[in-house]
Amino acid sequence: MAIIGIDLGTTNSLVSMFRNGQVELLPNEWGEFLTPSCVGILEDGTITVGAIAKERLITHPSETISSFKTWMGTEKKFLLGDKTFLPHELSALVLKKLYQNAREALGEEIEEAIISVPAYFNDHQRCAIRLAAQLAGLPVKRLINEPSAAALYHRCATMGEEQRLLIIDFGGGTLDVSVVDCFENMVEIVAISGNNRLGGDNIDQAIADYFCEKTNLTWNSLDMKQKRQLLALAEKGKIGLSKSEKGCILAFQIGQETQSVSLNREILAKICRPIFQQVKEVIAQAFRDSGIPISEIDDVVLVGGSSKLEIFVDYLEGLFSKRPTFMERPDQTVAFGVGVCAGIKQRDGNLRDIVMTDVCPFSLGTSVCNDIRDNNPHMAILIQRSSILPARHTERFFTLSDGQRCVDVIIYQGENYYAVDNLRLGKLSVTVPPDKAGKQWVEVTFAYDINGILEVTAQGSGGDRQHTIILNPQLNWSEEEIAEALARLNTLPNRSMPQEENLLLLSRAERLFAELSGDRRMEAAHIIQRLRQMLQSDSQIRMAREREQLRQHLEELEYWVQRDIWVDDNDEEDLL
Numbered sequence: 001m002a003i004i005g006i007d008l009g010t011t012n013s014l015v016s017m018f019r020n021g022q023v024e025l026l027p028n029e030w031g032e033f034l035t036p037s038c039v040g041i042l043e044d045g046t047i048t049v050g051a052i053a054k055e056r057l058i059t060h061p062s063e064t065i066s067s068f069k070t071w072m073g074t075e076k077k078f079l080l081g082d083k084t085f086l087p088h089e090l091s092a093l094v095l096k097k098l099y100q101n102a103r104e105a106l107g108e109e110i111e112e113a114i115i116s117v118p119a120y121f122n123d124h125q126r127c128a129i130r131l132a133a134q135l136a137g138l139p140v141k142r143l144i145n146e147p148s149a150a151a152l153y154h155r156c157a158t159m160g161e162e163q164r165l166l167i168i169d170f171g172g173g174t175l176d177v178s179v180v181d182c183f184e185n186m187v188e189i190v191a192i193s194g195n196n197r198l199g200g201d202n203i204d205q206a207i208a209d210y211f212c213e214k215t216n217l218t219w220n221s222l223d224m225k226q227k228r229q230l231l232a233l234a235e236k237g238k239i240g241l242s243k244s245e246k247g248c249i250l251a252f253q254i255g256q257e258t259q260s261v262s263l264n265r266e267i268l269a270k271i272c273r274p275i276f277q278q279v280k281e282v283i284a285q286a287f288r289d290s291g292i293p294i295s296e297i298d299d300v301v302l303v304g305g306s307s308k309l310e311i312f313v314d315y316l317e318g319l320f321s322k323r324p325t326f327m328e329r330p331d332q333t334v335a336f337g338v339g340v341c342a343g344i345k346q347r348d349g350n351l352r353d354i355v356m357t358d359v360c361p362f363s364l365g366t367s368v369c370n371d372i373r374d375n376n377p378h379m380a381i382l383i384q385r386s387s388i389l390p391a392r393h394t395e396r397f398f399t400l401s402d403g404q405r406c407v408d409v410i411i412y413q414g415e416n417y418y419a420v421d422n423l424r425l426g427k428l429s430v431t432v433p434p435d436k437a438g439k440q441w442v443e444v445t446f447a448y449d450i451n452g453i454l455e456v457t458a459q460g461s462g463g464d465r466q467h468t469i470i471l472n473p474q475l476n477w478s479e480e481e482i483a484e485a486l487a488r489l490n491t492l493p494n495r496s497m498p499q500e501e502n503l504l505l506l507s508r509a510e511r512l513f514a515e516l517s518g519d520r521r522m523e524a525a526h527i528i529q530r531l532r533q534m535l536q537s538d539s540q541i542r543m544a545r546e547r548e549q550l551r552q553h554l555e556e557l558e559y560w561v562q563r564d565i566w567v568d569d570n571d572e573e574d575l576l
């Protein structure tokens with residue numbers, strides 16, 4: 001029985017494990033390591049997760065969803081066809097798919113999974129991840145912070161001298177920054193900060209906004225399909241500019257007209273400035289919390305897909321006056337790290353000595369009043385953010401009024417002075433013997449473990465003792481509710497692999513049809529027709545060769561989609 005690691009990303013998810021003395025990634029049904037975190041619903045009502053859903057983002061915008069991870073821990077409803085889903089249900093579908101693929105790749109049962117989460121996820125968001133795992137039937141005991149996983153992998157990969165690192169994980173939807181001390185076999189997270197709504201998606205949106213501004217289009221007047229199409233175009237331009245210094249032209253067809261806007265690194269840097277500014281603030285916060293000056297950082301390590309953006313690396317170089325180090329495959333580093341964590345959990349001989357300590361991302365406390373007239377309680381912090389985990393603290397709070405019989409301990413997470421401005425996690429009520437104000441008390445203990453689970457105990461001076469493990473009340477579902485959700489999510493199709501492949505190719509051809517124009521568009525149309533026939537047929541095996549031909553044809557068309565946006569086409573090789 002194996003332990004696997006899962007990097008459940010906003011854009012892409014990966015599965016890893018530790019075996020034969022090293023960490024490795026497990027491929028999905030297409031033989032790929034990255035599974036797009038996209039969910040779609042097909043015409044027949046079945047749900048599709050991964051590559052097929054990603055292909056359908058543009059062509060079936062009302063039936064496909066991506067980037068829902070940024071909404072984890074909220075009650076935001078996503079409409080998929082005529083069904084609604086909550087963010088943790090969508091994540092459950094992704095986890096279920098990863099679980100299924102991992103079991104197939106391994107050919108054995110999975111004992112446990114460790115999931116990485118953004119370091120800056122609060123309690124509600126972490127609970128939502130756990131609930132998603134539960135809905136996916138995935139046995140998860142341990143969560144690990146994404147940048148901590150990256151630090152762990154970096155340490156294993158380098159194992160050099162003592163180092164103080166700044167790790168920046170800039171992905172599709174989240175940014176995590178951590179200050180890490182590495183020495184001997186220790187990986188010590190010193191401070192973390194982040195922004196759960198900042199990533200490559202914001203850059204795509206900023207490019208799309210720029211496009212609208214230049215062409216007098218209004219973003220809100222575009223329909224959903226056009227919005228997705230423009231965002232995809234923006235992402236293509238962005239990725240192209242990170243690979244090549246040449247400028248490009250983004251051309252977008254609206255009705256009969258084609259609007260175009262040129263883009264180069266300089267313009268992109270200007271567009272991204274406000275986003276990079278926010279990144280800088282997050283970095284500054286990490287330094288403030290760690291109490292370590294920038295000059296003491298030995299190395300800045302970049303992970304996450306968005307760190308491949310050349311102008312981002314340039315910007316950071318300007319900030320630190322030195323070139324950051326780039327992990328070889330930055331969008332896989334976290335997954336490798338979770339795999340190392342799985343190896344440690346398995347007590348693998350190669351890793352047994354490595355020890356990692358992590359810190360608390362947010363402060364935890366309870367609301368208190370200075371006197372009875374005080375009607376806006378403030379935070380009394382029991383566990384400061386950046387405390388080393390596990391953390392534990394006890395404090396006494398005294399009664400406020402004469403004859404008071406009960407003390408409410410309301411539990412909050414956050415950094416704001418007024419308690420109500422923070423995230424409320426729960427409440428305990430403890431009885432105390434009636435007495436003069438300030439004579440009786442409640443002793444409150446907060447214990448926060450490495451998985452970000454908070455246990456609160458409150459003991460009254462009269463002996464009344466209350467205890468709670470904090471779970472998000474909205475997500476603290478009853479067994480029936482979970483069973484109901486499970487039944488709803490149990491709609492994964494059971495198509496044969498050739499049929500799945502036909503469907504993937506069809507979705508891809510449909511997207512290319514939307515993106516191409518002229519003759520090539522007609523080629524895409526023919527492929528669509530043929531694939532539709534093939535999907536109806538019973539003799540899939542015989543069609544293997546034709547399928548391969550169609551796949552290659554689509555590959556060629558894909559090239560034209562890329563090429564069409566480039567200004568200088570003498571030098572197109574490096575775009576491939």
Ligand code: ADP
Pocket residue numbers: 008009010011012013170171172173174199200201235238239242243303304305306307308309310330331
């Ligand atoms: P997550 O961990 O959030 O799932 P990833 O680390 O896989 O995300 O990063 C995905 C993001 O990286 C997307 O916004 C994507 O557009 C961006 N990205 C991927 N490759 C490049 C590139 N070469 N240049 C710039 N951005 C890129």
Ligand code: MG
Pocket residue numbers: 007009010146171172304334
């Ligand atoms: Mg990531």
